[in-house]
Amino acid sequence: MKTMKHPDSTRRSAGMRLHGMIRKETLQILRDPSSIAIAFVLPLVLLLIFGYGVSLDAEHVPIALVVEHPSAQTSSLTSAFYHSPYFDPTGYPHIRQAEEALREKKVDGIVWLRDNFGGETLSAGRSPVGVFVNGVDANNARIIQGYMEGVWAKWLEQFSAAQGMSVEMPVTLEQRIWFNPGLRSRDYLVPGLIAVIMTLIGALLTAMVVAREWERGTMEALMVTPVSVREILLGKIIPYFILGMGGMLLSVAMAVWLFQVPLRGSLWVLLGTSALFLLVALGMGLLISTLAKNQFMAGQVAIITTFLPAFILSGFIFDIGSMPAAIQWITRLIGARYFVAILQTVFLAGHVWPVILANSLALLIMGVIFLALVKRRTQKRLE
């Protein structure tokens, strides 16, 4: 018995303990469908919903066209609207019916060509076109308004060329959009979404599995063995790191092959920065688990402190630059913010090193702080 009690090599027994913890966790992952579901099914579902369901582009917007006095000019303008991929126009005889349709949400906007619409007014530089847009959804309204102006400007240009007239155009805009020339919102939503998914996998998974050990009373049994705090933590981090990277690879594969998001940077930069971010998320999850000792509470805390902020404050959908200064400052505490910036850069722009390195440094600092806090706060005690 004596030899059993005093293993000759302490390093060997430390290795054995860590190995035992990792094997146990792996077996639990393989037998419990819920962690696999969080790591693989959740990204699949979220990406499908966001990739297909959410688009910030306006297409086939229903609008009302009111022409008070049809002429050759009005019909060429209305046909420009009919041919635009952005609009789905319906003709209305009178502005009152069109307004009714707008109120009933049958259309999102009205283009009203008054009876004085014609060559004279055009050349005089007065605008005889009335445009109404439903402003309830401000973002959408601005996009529709922009598109309407675009159609109008294009038509005006063609019209003046055909007439040999010079229409007053104070500035001619020449636009070129970089990195996402097609202006496909999906291309920047999907990389941002990957960051949100990774936050969820990392924080939710670790917070829940540690809480589960508390709930089932196994943590108490673990703590009275010679296992060290470091080994308990590594035993959680390593398996869920691997699982998280699996979820990450799945998300990247879907982004590239299913959603055709261009990957302009290298896969290695992507994986390296992802690994860094996953450590931050896992650290966050473990930190939550030191506070929340049942699964329900851990889940709630993880969603409120990691997933929701990542969704709202990471710049994934809502532009950080247009937030109030105080909120902008808060976004600096959200790890996902840095990762969203990295992912959008690596996917859409390639290796813009100043962006990648600065954000990676921020992630590194956060990761070190979280893991150090976790190490300090986790004790082999029940209080």
Next chain:
Amino acid sequence: MPSFPADSPSMEASLILEDVTKRFRSGGRIVHALDAFSARVRRGTVTGLIGPDGSGKTTLMRLIVGLLLPDHGRLTALGIDVIRNPLAVQESVGYMPQRFGLYEDLTVRENLDLYADLQGVLPEQRSARYSELMHMTGLARFTGRLAGDLSGGMKQKLGLACTLVRSPDLLLLDEPTVGVDPVSRRELWSIVYRLVEQEGMTVLLSTAYLDEAERCQEVILIHQGKPVGQGKPGDFSARLTGRTFHVTSPVVNKRTLQESLARAPGVIDAVIQGDGVRLVTAPGASPDPAVLLPGRSDIRVAPVFPRFEDSFVTLLKKDSENPSPVFGKPDRRPAAPTEEDVIVVQHVKRRFGSFYAVKDISFTVRRGEVFGLLGANGAGKSTTFRMLCGLLPASEGMLRVAGKDLRRAAAMARARIGYMAQRFSLYAGLSVLENLRFFSSVYGLRGGNQRKRLEWAMNEFQLGSMADVISGNLPLGYKQRLALAAALMHEPEILFLDEPTSGVDPLARREFWNRINALSVQGVTILVTTHFMEEAEYCDRLVIMADGEILSQGTPADMKERFRSAERPEPSLEDAFIGLMETRQPRELVS
């Protein structure tokens, strides 16, 4: 195994507790979980830490393994200061927490591997140790089975095996026998003794079952965080020699007998046991029937051997000044005894998927009877109970409660039932009065009627001083009183009690049963589930259940009588239970 003279100064203690104090804050109140607790555990002994729930047993165990820090005092385990060096203690002490610490989604073998890894058992040492442990626990056939699919008794043995992968010098077991069937309990005890003999281990085992004290070599009694006594269990009982009796009467009902005896002069304790009353008298008091109950010549008083529980109650009563409380005046006139069957269960089965939780059971309960369902966790008691409360439909068979067929009129039957759930199911955030008001309005009490019942509950259960206390902060005994009061607000004619006194201290248990007796005398029919053998003694009749079947029915005395033998002249209900389990063939190892 060298034996140590009992009081030799060179005697080595495996565990020394000096002045250990631990306080917790609970809802604004400071709870003294342990109050200047001092004790010693001798090396190579099996020592029992015995006390009711909430007495501080688990806190003490956790302090010994360094999972908690004491506010005061010193703990020395195997010569190591626990406070300074918890890791060193954890490396040499084995500890099985109350919930065994098993991973249910891992197999038996994988659980063993994990703990062997964590305890630093080298791979080359494992196979010999595993086969030893598997042989000892009888789990060898199940190494590939998930721990979650094992029965309660097997889980407990696997938990023990995991704690023992590295043979520790000091083994701490926190309530290892709670809720497991008596056969598994007995097996656990034989394993514990084998460990002490073969490996020279010291064992400290906590339990709320007072009858287990007699199996220990030494016991430490704990009550409300304080040590009440320490010594050999026999010594405790020996003090009561000549003071314990069994009283029977051919004419008087045992409940009436108990009530009068409890008030008789010189009586310390009177509890119902079998067909009579067990009596503990004060030193020097005469057990003469003429003195005990003047004017009654028909009672028979026979001396019996003192039990451990007798001495524990005597010790506790010495501390508390107030005599055992007696349930007040009946609020209803005693009902005439009838032969009416109030609960009828006929060939009832309950299936969950392909698993039969209850397999074809039948029994009837008469008005005013106290009827028990006795069995281990997983025996089918709770399922039967839920079906009787109309909470769960039976898959097959007939259930009638208070004349109502539960399949057709479950709601009507329910209005005539009072139910007290196992964990009391009170609203922890509401005060005592608010809880009572809520439960009475749920049962449709309004206005003056409700006020009358509230007043009744406050007086009858002595809850007046606690009316505004948040019930989550109540001591266990008061919670139990409140739960019973809540169940009785609508004056039900049938009362269902689910494990009512599991873990409460013996004094509170006596008080509780005094109330139940009084109710039964008034004609209330009472159905009790329990895995507590002692509790079953209070029943008029009972059924013993295992694996969803009824093994036996009858009065407690009948059941014991069947297992009386030369080597067991005074069998306990537990002996009867084990005897029944053994005669079942073949004994199923898995439920």
